[in-house]
Amino acid sequence: MGRHSLREQLIEAAVAQFHTHGFNGAGVKDITDAAGAPKGSFYNHFPSKEALAVVALERYGAGRRIGELTAGPGDPLGRLREHFEFLRDEQIEFGYSRGCLIGTFATDIGDHSEAIRTAVRESLGRWSAALAAVLGQAQEAGQVNRGLDPEVMARFVLNAWEGTLISSRTDRSAAAFEPFFDMVFGRLLT
Amino acid sequence: MGRHSLREQLIEAAVAQFHTHGFNGAGVKDITDAAGAPKGSFYNHFPSKEALAVVALERYGAGRRIGELTAGPGDPLGRLREHFEFLRDEQIEFGYSRGCLIGTFATDIGDHSEAIRTAVRESLGRWSAALAAVLGQAQEAGQVNRGLDPEVMARFVLNAWEGTLISSRTDRSAAAFEPFFDMVFGRLLT
Numbered sequence: 001m002g003r004h005s006l007r008e009q010l011i012e013a014a015v016a017q018f019h020t021h022g023f024n025g026a027g028v029k030d031i032t033d034a035a036g037a038p039k040g041s042f043y044n045h046f047p048s049k050e051a052l053a054v055v056a057l058e059r060y061g062a063g064r065r066i067g068e069l070t071a072g073p074g075d076p077l078g079r080l081r082e083h084f085e086f087l088r089d090e091q092i093e094f095g096y097s098r099g100c101l102i103g104t105f106a107t108d109i110g111d112h113s114e115a116i117r118t119a120v121r122e123s124l125g126r127w128s129a130a131l132a133a134v135l136g137q138a139q140e141a142g143q144v145n146r147g148l149d150p151e152v153m154a155r156f157v158l159n160a161w162e163g164t165l166i167s168s169r170t171d172r173s174a175a176a177f178e179p180f181f182d183m184v185f186g187r188l189l190t
Numbered sequence: 191m192g193r194h195s196l197r198e199q200l201i202e203a204a205v206a207q208f209h210t211h212g213f214n215g216a217g218v219k220d221i222t223d224a225a226g227a228p229k230g231s232f233y234n235h236f237p238s239k240e241a242l243a244v245v246a247l248e249r250y251g252a253g254r255r256i257g258e259l260t261a262g263p264g265d266p267l268g269r270l271r272e273h274f275e276f277l278r279d280e281q282i283e284f285g286y287s288r289g290c291l292i293g294t295f296a297t298d299i300g301d302h303s304e305a306i307r308t309a310v311r312e313s314l315g316r317w318s319a320a321l322a323a324v325l326g327q328a329q330e331a332g333q334v335n336r337g338l339d340p341e342v343m344a345r346f347v348l349n350a351w352e353g354t355l356i357s358s359r360t361d362r363s364a365a366a367f368e369p370f371f372d373m374v375f376g377r378l379l380t
Contacts (some may be wrong), residue, residue: 022298024214097301106356107297108212111287121360148377155357156369162356163349166296170311179346187338188378 007045009035014056019098023053023109023116053105054119060101061123069134076138080131081185084161088177091165096172102127103162128154135189144189157184197235199225204246209288213243213299213306243295244309250291251313259324266328270321271375274351278367281355286362292317293352318344325379334379347374 013034017026028049032039046052065086072079091098102123110117131154138144144153160180168176203225207216218239222229236242255276262269281288292313300307321344328334334343350370358366 020301022212022214024212025298025302099297103353103356104297106360107289107294108215110359111210112215117360124357124360149372152369152372156350156373159353159357159369160346160350162353163293163351164353166293166352167314167345167349169300170296170307170314179342179349182342183346183378188373 006035006037006041010037010042010045010052011055011059014052015060015101018053018056019060019101019104022104022107023049025108050113050115053109053113054115057101057105057116057119057123061126064127066127066130069130070137075143076134076141077143077185077189080134080138081181083134084180084184087161088174091168091177092174096168099165099169100162103165124158128158131158138189148189153189157188160184196225196227196231200227200232200235200242201245201249204242205250205291208243208246209250209291209294212294212297213239215298240303240305243299243303243306247291247295247306247309247313251316254317256317256320259320260327265333266324266331267333267375267379270324270328271371273324274370274374277351278364281358281367282364286358286366289355289359290352293355314348318348321348328379338379343379347378350374 010031014026014031017031017034020026021030028042029039031049031052032042042052046055065083069079069083072082074082102120105116106120106124110120128151132150135144135148135150135153135157139146139148139150160183164177164180168174170176200221204216204221207221207224210216211220218232219229221239221242222232232242236245255273259269259273262272264272292310295306296310296314300310318341322340325334325338325340325343325347329336329338329340350373354367354370358364360366
């Protein structure tokens, strides 16, 4: 196995381990075991678990389909709904065990690592900016109330989503997502 | 020092340690050190860290001023706003380092401990029920749109609050609370 592919396997294992167990709950050995790699190989690829966490967060963000919010097919409000339906279905598929890696890192390590806190803030900022952009498109298309500030709406919707994931992990039920879809699409934006 | 007061000190230390470091980040020794107690004394009072976490969560919930939502002075919508202002000010006072213990436990240990997941679900349920009750009062008083379901609103507002705390920990700024107050009180409920 080449050096490149082992690094990739460590990143993929780290995304899954951090996502399920959090930063403090996933040790270097858990990650190397999940990657099928000897523990000693870890430090050939990453200077620390913290450094790998920053890379894992970038990798996770790239899988959120954020680019499709503003440039995908369909109308803007439909794309916004599909975005959250995709994220909801992913949670259901994983048995409500994962939540959002960004929110998890914010909660369990962000206070204690400036590098991770910065990476979390940038991830939320990119996501929020894409949400604001599609909300602006939806306003132009007459689908969303033009009296609302897209940036404020985007931040609020993102916060509501992060909290909804907390509730879905606790309830382990798809019903936990209903208040989000009812209130955002049935009340807040119209 | 009597047995009762040492137990109390352990609970108080546990609330603070779990709140700041999460379940996995706060060890038994961190808690006994913070309580000024020998580590060996811990198991005279609690069978496990998990058992103490459940007690700490109850203690934390009792400090959320949930009872004042429905029975305090003032009008219902004013009480709802004061409730979240109190919680916001507490975050600011602690330098945005704590978030919500309920959300923290949901994220970092709820998947791995049925006892804690159950305690988290009950805490969120009690809080949500009190929010639904004050929202119902506000509807009767003509302060909140009567077309909305108080239970669905309550769940959504609570989720939005939990997500707002994540964002405030990451941004370390009071501005992180603005989308919540703007959208909930300026748009969602009216």
